[in-house]
Amino acid sequence: MKKVSVIGAGQVGATAVYYIAESNFAEIVLVDVVEGLAAAKATDFLHSAQLRSYNPDITGTSDYSLIKNSDVVVITAGIPRRPGMDRMDLLKTNVAIVRGVSKEIARYAPNAVVIVVTNPLDVIAMAVLRETGFALKKVIGMAGVLDETRFRYFVAEKLGIWPGDVMAMVLGGHGNEMVPLKSHTSIGGMPLPDLMPDDEIEKIIDRTRNGGGEIVKYLKEGSAFYAPGASVAKMVEAVIKDEKRLISASAYLRGEYGYDSIFLGVPIIIGKNGVEKIVEIYLDENEKAALDKSADAVKKGVEELNTVF
Numbered sequence: 334m335k336k337v338s339v340i341g342a343g344q345v346g347a348t349a350v351y352y353i354a355e356s357n358f359a360e361i362v363l364v365d366v367v368e369g370l371a372a373a374k375a376t377d378f379l380h381s382a383q384l385r386s387y388n389p390d391i392t393g394t395s396d397y398s399l400i401k402n403s404d405v406v407v408i409t410a411g412i413p414r415r416p417g418m419d420r421m422d423l424l425k426t427n428v429a430i431v432r433g434v435s436k437e438i439a440r441y442a443p444n445a446v447v448i449v450v451t452n453p454l455d456v457i458a459m460a461v462l463r464e465t466g467f468a469l470k471k472v473i474g475m476a477g478v479l480d481e482t483r484f485r486y487f488v489a490e491k492l493g494i495w496p497g498d499v500m501a502m503v504l505g506g507h508g509n510e511m512v513p514l515k516s517h518t519s520i521g522g523m524p525l526p527d528l529m530p531d532d533e534i535e536k537i538i539d540r541t542r543n544g545g546g547e548i549v550k551y552l553k554e555g556s557a558f559y560a561p562g563a564s565v566a567k568m569v570e571a572v573i574k575d576e577k578r579l580i581s582a583s584a585y586l587r588g589e590y591g592y593d594s595i596f597l598g599v600p601i602i603i604g605k606n607g608v609e610k611i612v613e614i615y616l617d618e619n620e621k622a623a624l625d626k627s628a629d630a631v632k633k634g635v636e637e638l639n640t641v642f
Contacts, residue, residue: 334390335573338362338400338442339565340434341409342371342393344555345450348562349407349569354378354389356566359573361391362399365410371395397437403445404605405572406438407565408461411451413556420453424634425641427451428460432642435464443467446572446607449474450565454507455583456634458596460642462585469585470608476507477581477598479564483544484513487537492528494520502581502614503541504598505627506634511598512623513538517614568603575605584608590616592628595635 337353339346342365350363365371375393382389392399400406411427414420431451438447447467449458458474465472480503482496489496500519505512515534518525525534540547548557571578580603583596589611590599600612616624 335359335405336362336403337405337407337569337573338364338403338445339407339409340364340400340438341411341451342367342374343409344558345561345565346407346409347374348558349409349565350374350391351378352563352566353569354382354391355385355387356570357387357389358570359404361389362403363391363393364395364397364400365393366395368395398441400438401441403442405448405569406442406445407448407450407569408434408438408457409450409565410434411457414452420634421637424453424456424637427453427457428638428642431457431460432464435461439465439467445471446605447472448565448568448572449583450561452507453634455596455598455631456638458583458585459635459638462596463642468607469587470606472585472596473568473601473603473607474507474583474596474598475561475565475568476511476583477503477600478567479561480507480511480513480541480544480598481581482560482564484518484537484541487540487544488518488520488525488529491533491537492520502600504581504600504620505624506597506631507583508630509542510623510627510630511542512620512627513541514616514620516617516620571603572605572607577602577604577609579612582608584611586611589613590624590628595628595631597624597628597631 337359363371371393375391485499502517602610
């Protein structure tokens with residue numbers, strides 16, 4: 334059986350493990366530096382599995398050696414942005430955490446595909462790439478899958494239809510500068526602009542950009558974990574099963590879309606090797622301008638990264 338390791342047993346990491354376990358396509362190792370946390374959650378999963386009619390192989394540990402020979406490693410370790418914390422504080426803290434994690438991945442799972450979830454995502458993915466020294470295609474940021482599922486839900490909610498009937502794509506950095514593409518959004522083959530006025534579409538785009546913040550506002554403390562966990566599981570399954578799925582994810586660009594040496598959310602084919610191919614699609618003038626703005630924000634983040642790594 335294939336092997337998946339998830340680093341970080343917080344809400345997102347544990348939820349991702351839950352979804353992966355229910356699909357029963359891989360052995361799972363959940364790792365957390367907090368002694369006993371990963372073991373507790375893994376044990377709880379195992380106790381509940383029979384009630385859900387599956388029999389997973391899950392190990393919870395603080396010992397990184399148990400990730401040895403993993404096919405996929407997911408990094409969710411890190412801290413969320415807290416009130417009063419500026420971007421640079423968050424970056425410094427999470428870069429330090431992720432660099433330590435990346436060293437262990439390079440040591441024990443040198444052939445793994447790494448899926449990065451820790452924020453600020455596109456910049457942290459760069460730190461992981463630098464620290465592991467892995468091939469460019471082996472490091473992917475989880476962004477577009479989550480942003481798209483929110484966009485699809487908001488469109489479907491407005492139209493009163495099933496979200497699965499909405500086809501959508503969201504590019505750019507994972508943050509306020511993300512770019513939901515209305516020109517590539519359709520419902521049953523019908524373009525979204527034919528079904529909804531432009532001002533309503535723009536409201537949905539704004540809501541998508543603030544989708545994570547909306548949940549934070551409700552929770553007061555903490556952030557989303559069901560949708561991020563499900564998004565991680567979808568990407569992991571695509572790699573493990575070599576599905577060659579077309580998804581949006583943060584990938585390292587070398588000239589695609591006119592950008593170089595940054596991670597940015599773009600359409601990719603994802604499979605057993607990670608990024609099998611970066612797909613370039615047509616963007617109208619407004620969409621390209623928005624993507625340029627998003628890329629500039631990521632470049633600024635990389636400049637900040639360069640001061641600490």
